[in-house]
Amino acid sequence: MGLQFEDTKLGFLAEVLRRRVEGGGGNPDAYLSSLEASRSNQELGALAHDLTVGETYFFRHMDQFRAFAEVALPERLSKRRNQKTAGVEPTLQILSAGCASGEEAYSLAILVREASVDLPGGVSIRGVDVNPLTLKKAIQGRFSNWALRETPPEVQRKWFRQDGRDAVLNDTARSGVRFEERNLLDDDDELWPPGAYDIIFCRNVIMYFTPDSAHALIARITRALAPGGYLFLGHAETLRGLSQDFHLRHTHETFYYQRKNAVSVPTTARPNTPFPGTVSARPAAVEVDGSWVDAIHKAAERIRSLATPTVESTPVVSVPPRDMRLALDLMQRERFSEALDVLRDLPPELAGDPDVLLLHAVLLVHSGQLSSAEETCRQLLALDDLNAGAHYVLALCMEGVGDRGRAAEHDEIAVYLDPGFAMPHLHLGLIARRVGDREIARRELEQAISLLEREDAARLLLFGGGFQRESLIALCRAELSACGEQ
Numbered sequence: 247m248g249l250q251f252e253d254t255k256l257g258f259l260a261e262v263l264r265r266r267v268e269g270g271g272g273n274p275d276a277y278l279s280s281l282e283a284s285r286s287n288q289e290l291g292a293l294a295h296d297l298t299v300g301e302t303y304f305f306r307h308m309d310q311f312r313a314f315a316e317v318a319l320p321e322r323l324s325k326r327r328n329q330k331t332a333g334v335e336p337t338l339q340i341l342s343a344g345c346a347s348g349e350e351a352y353s354l355a356i357l358v359r360e361a362s363v364d365l366p367g368g369v370s371i372r373g374v375d376v377n378p379l380t381l382k383k384a385i386q387g388r389f390s391n392w393a394l395r396e397t398p399p400e401v402q403r404k405w406f407r408q409d410g411r412d413a414v415l416n417d418t419a420r421s422g423v424r425f426e427e428r429n430l431l432d433d434d435d436e437l438w439p440p441g442a443y444d445i446i447f448c449r450n451v452i453m454y455f456t457p458d459s460a461h462a463l464i465a466r467i468t469r470a471l472a473p474g475g476y477l478f479l480g481h482a483e484t485l486r487g488l489s490q491d492f493h494l495r496h497t498h499e500t501f502y503y504q505r506k507n508a509v510s511v512p513t514t515a516r517p518n519t520p521f522p523g524t525v526s527a528r529p530a531a532v533e534v535d536g537s538w539v540d541a542i543h544k545a546a547e548r549i550r551s552l553a554t555p556t557v558e559s560t561p562v563v564s565v566p567p568r569d570m571r572l573a574l575d576l577m578q579r580e581r582f583s584e585a586l587d588v589l590r591d592l593p594p595e596l597a598g599d600p601d602v603l604l605l606h607a608v609l610l611v612h613s614g615q616l617s618s619a620e621e622t623c624r625q626l627l628a629l630d631d632l633n634a635g636a637h638y639v640l641a642l643c644m645e646g647v648g649d650r651g652r653a654a655e656h657d658e659i660a661v662y663l664d665p666g667f668a669m670p671h672l673h674l675g676l677i678a679r680r681v682g683d684r685e686i687a688r689r690e691l692e693q694a695i696s697l698l699e700r701e702d703a704a705r706l707l708l709f710g711g712g713f714q715r716e717s718l719i720a721l722c723r724a725e726l727s728a729c730g731e732q
């Protein structure tokens with residue numbers, strides 16, 4: 247199923263497995279063989295019920311549903327309307343992957359009905375999950391009022407009727423969705439036809455997966471989405487480190503993704519599970535026992551090894567470590583213009599290397615060349631939409647020209663892309679304090695302190711503006727006490 251269990255959850259896993267093995271005759275080897283013999287047997291469903299988290303409710307994260315209704319749906323409808331396929335009526339295809347008891351798929355169905363879609367083939371919504379018991383509940387269409395806690399009263403009145411303590415969804419919305427028991431990690435040509443889906447919701451699923459499983463699932467989703475199709479992940483999930491085949495979209499105060507036209511994942515090949523040579527979604531922390539230049543260099547190497555070359559990106563070239571180290575060394579000694587000269591003297595084919603661009607942008611900010619720094623960040627984002635560092639540097643540029651609103655927006659994107667990145671939290675805290683929003687200032691500064699304590703040392707050296715970890719923490723504390731916090 248692709249699930250990951252932290253060490254603290256291993257006792258729970260052992261207990262579930264012990265119970266299931268005992269119920270199946272008590273022989274662990276026989277139990278394992280029977281599980282392996284058939285990938286879709288009842289026992290797997292029972293295990294899924296015990297091991298997965300099925301928490302969900304209608305209109306969970308309403309901002310994403312607004313982006314769905316106002317951006318993704320109309321755009322994909324107009325694409326499908328203009329599609330000319332002889333003899334086949336265009337249909338809009340939506341997938342709710344990991345749909346649990348159906349609230350997400352039904353929320354989409356309600357919005358599609360509200361939009362009075364005019365498309366000859368209509369809209370097909372498919373909900374799939376590995377847990378047969380939650381699917382049974384989905385098919386019944388009967389929910390507790392707790393599941394409607396985020397549903398506006400007028401939507402409740404229009405689409406539900408009360409039956410005792412339950413709210414029953416009306417048939418028009420129910421008939422728009424079909425549910426199926428599927429394991430998202432199975433090779434399944436019927437579930438993942440190339441380019442078939444317009445919009446995929448796969449929220450709060452990969453957060454429970456191992457990095458390899460998350461990578462394999464995102465590769466399947468990439469293949470199965472039409473070019474320009476949309477992907478919605480959960481609030482705590484990002485594609486950073488998992489894919490470079492999507493543009494990040496940020497509207498309605500939420501984030502989602504749009505598939506690029508050309509992608510690195512072949513759209514015809516059959517997926518393998520798991521993908522060979524996949525990388526961990528979260529880069530390991532860099533150990534800094536030598537000089538800071540070595541640490542930064544190791545980080546740059548790591549970033550390069552994580553980057554999957556895409557059809558659209560420039561070929562990966564290796565920057566001579568000596569030049570990179572020299573530029574970094576000069577930056578640490580605040581000799582910014584000499585450091586910039588080193589980067590400018592690099593051969594032209596290296597100028598587009600993402601690491602060089604990022605370092606270049608940081609140096610330009612330090613030397614006050616904000617518009618050039620902004621341009622360099624944009625160049626980097628054209629190669630890698632999901633580069634949190636580039637968004638942070640853009641935030642510094644925006645603040646430098648007095649645009650605090652856009653500065654905060656870029657900090658928020660950086661935080662979304664990399665929740666462990668301390669500096670954008672610190673920056674958001676400072677901006678909030680300047681504009682007198684103490685509550686946000688406190689929240690962001692506290693978050694910055696807790697992240698700074700374990701922030702990647704190399705990243706601190708690159709983005710810390712020359713300050714040591716302790717000095718940055720002291721700055722946060724001083725700002726916090728200025729907000730009235732002890």
Ligand SMILES: C[S@@+](CC[C@H](N)C(=O)[O-])C[C@H]1O[C@@H](n2cnc3c(N)ncnc32)[C@H](O)[C@@H]1O
Pocket residue numbers: 247248294298299300301302303306343344345346347350374375376377380428429430431448449450451480
């Ligand atoms: C937390 S729920 C998310 C429900 C809904 N998407 C939402 O965000 O409200 C996660 C669901 O993913 C399902 N799931 C986990 N691993 C799966 C797999 N390998 N294949 C299919 N579904 C899976 C679980 O059974 C569970 O119902």
